[in-house]
Amino acid sequence: MLPAELQNDFRPLLDEHYYTEDEKLVVKQADALCAYLKCLEELSAGNNEFKLAKARLEKTLDMRSSPEMEYFMEVFIPSFSLSLDEISQDEVM
Numbered sequence: 001m002l003p004a005e006l007q008n009d010f011r012p013l014l015d016e017h018y019y020t021e022d023e024k025l026v027v028k029q030a031d032a033l034c035a036y037l038k039c040l041e042e043l044s045a046g047n048n049e050f051k052l053a054k055a056r057l058e059k060t061l062d063m064r065s066s067p068e069m070e071y072f073m074e075v076f077i078p079s080f081s082l083s084l085d086e087i088s089q090d091e092v093m
Contacts, residue, residue, distance in 0.1 A: 025066075028064060029061075029066065029068075029069050031059060032060050032061055033066060033069070033072065034062070034086055035053070035057055036051050036054065036057040036061060036077075037056070037077075038050075039053050039054040039057060040054070040077075040080050040081055042079070044080075044081055044083075061073070083086070
């Protein structure tokens with residue numbers, strides 16, 4: 001809990017009622033991306049219960065697509081399916 005003297009200063013950053021429509025969209029995209037990454041993590045650990053959730057989230061990500069999100073998906077998402085050995089090997093090269 002924030003001290004009373006700081007609450008007004010932080011309210012625009014923490015209260016979604018102060019967000020612009022663009023900011024709300026970015027938060028929704030980030031939330032969907034986090035959930036998608038969790039699915040990838042669980043699937044790579046052998047937890048197949050996340051297959052359906054992954055498929056649903058892929059549809060959600062397609063609906064909320066933006067150039068920034070497409071860039072993130074192309075550049076960063078593939079690394080989330082790498083094993084520890086593959087990550088370490090990339091660092092050596």
